[in-house]
Amino acid sequence: MGLRVHEKVAQIVREEMDSIGGQEFLLPAMHPASLWKQSGRWEVMGDDMFRLQDRGGADLALGMTHEEVFSHLATSLHSYKELPQLWYQIQTKFRDEQRPKSGLLRVREFAMKDSYSFDLEDTGLDRAFEAHHDAYVRIFERLGLDAMPVQASSGAMGGTASVEFMVASPAGEDDVLVCEACGYRANVERGTSRLDEVPDKDDGTTLERFPTPGVRSIADLAELESQASAVQQIKTMVMVLDGQLTLALLRGDHQLNLQKLQDSTGAIEIRPATAEETLETLGAAPGSLGAVGVEGIRVFADLALQGRFNMFTGANEDDWHLRGVSLEADVTVSEWVDLREVEAGEGCIDCGAQLAVIRCIEAGHIFKLGRKYAESMGISVLDADGKAQVPTMGSYGIGIGRAVAAIAENHHDEAGLVWPIAVAPFHMLITVLDPDDQSSMHIAEKAEAAFREAGLDVLVDDRDARPGVKFADAELVGVPFRLTIGTRNLEKGQLEFTPRLTGDTEMLTVDDGIEAALDSVLNTK
RNA sequence: CGGGGCGUGGCUCAGCCUGGUAGAGCGCUGCGUUCGGGACGCAGAGGUCGAAGGUUCAAAUCCUUUCGCCCCGACCA
Structure with a gap:
């Protein structure tokens, strides 16, 4: 039964890919390490990639995606007349997930439709991207999935833009910002919101240390000091990015979104610093940390802090805090970036209406990759003037098994499944x-x-x-x-x-x- | 990787705390009755208690190690 549904889903995907001019392939699932080393992702993919060696000791990888392999194939393109190309396959991917779970939703081996577009110009990439967008809308409609396109983070894929297709379900693993008023839709890893401006009072308070015995949290300080509401505080988070200690600053009442930190810093591996590392570097335990006067450490500050002054933060000594802190004057900020996770009820960035946060299953994801892989994998064609040009690429994926799971999640009642007729194992x-x-x-x-x-x-x-x-x-x-x-x-x-x-x-x-x-x-x- | 939980007939689990006969429901086999909304009776089969070591007269039960699975946090179709 499950196999029949899987096959029907695959067939619908296939038909829609063919309808936008896709050419079907079936490339190897086992790749030589050299291809991945060439793109640099042998390192970037880290523990997520299954690796093995052949009898001669040569490194191999089980394919988790196929940008490298398709790009390598595309090096056989030599003329602009051969573009555009749109190649796809439905094939098994392998990912050594940190935590496989939820039946078919997250597994280490799964069938994925992955496609890749190659165009000479950016306008061509835009067309291929739009074509996929529209094809995906049709696919999910035919599958009986109410999928919404949302702005997304590109993550390890890189590139300039990406859109995820999200199906609302409590079984999902992503949170999506939805504005019913204007249609704004974005993954919380990417989306932002409109914040009310906070008027800081210029009451002559200057930078000053003051004792705060026993204060270990934003809430503690807010209680002790009437002026220091969470909004008036600077939250200092100590993170380790690729082994390098880094500070992330947020408004006291805001939450850090790790994906945003990763995207804005380009880091591969991110983890919170241990208590020991923090003590060693800043001289205090969490609760009394701050970035004032910190030198030699990268400091990323959230945009919501820009221009703020007369704020409170830790003094990097247990039981001491600072008041009258000005971000501009007192903190050496390496870079201003968007780090905060938007919460339900905040104002839509486009129209100001209240945003909802909806739990979703990511059923598809489309990326504009640009020339990143084309360059590293050495694709080039001659243009009409006889000059070598690097084509621009897109990459587009739908998990077949995950789509089956998403359909099951959304089409059932107390007695069991209710398959939509288009994918039903039997009519x-x-x-x-x-x-x-x-x-x-x-x-x-x-x-x-x-x-x-x-x-x-x-x-x-x-x-x-x-x-x-x-x-x-x-x-x-x-x-x-x-x-x-x-x-x-x-x-x-x-x-x-x-x-x-x-x-x-x-x-x-x-x-x-x-x-x-x-x-x-x-x-x- | 960090934290929590679980490994006992095919499945779901009880038993473990307080050591001494391995149990239930479902499923399975046979016979009979039953037969339009998950039937019933009788008879039966089926378990190295995840693995290894230790304590003990005696270990599913206590101790140590180890493997596997599930759940919660950071990754992705």
């Missing part, structure tokens, strides 16, 4: 209540033949089981339509037709019931 289930009854079986076979003739996938339940068991199983597996043949109704010349979705049974006559059922199914399809 029609014929439930024969008494398989020993000759006339029942005769009609079942006739119906099966008629449905098959019409191109439908049919499953006949002629198991020797009690009716209750068959009905319960029928609902559990979620075949969209059921034709029930039982001796009791047969004597009255009747069949039953039941759509799984509504559960409303319609009585049909034996004479034209098969045709009528067929019509209903075909109309829905």
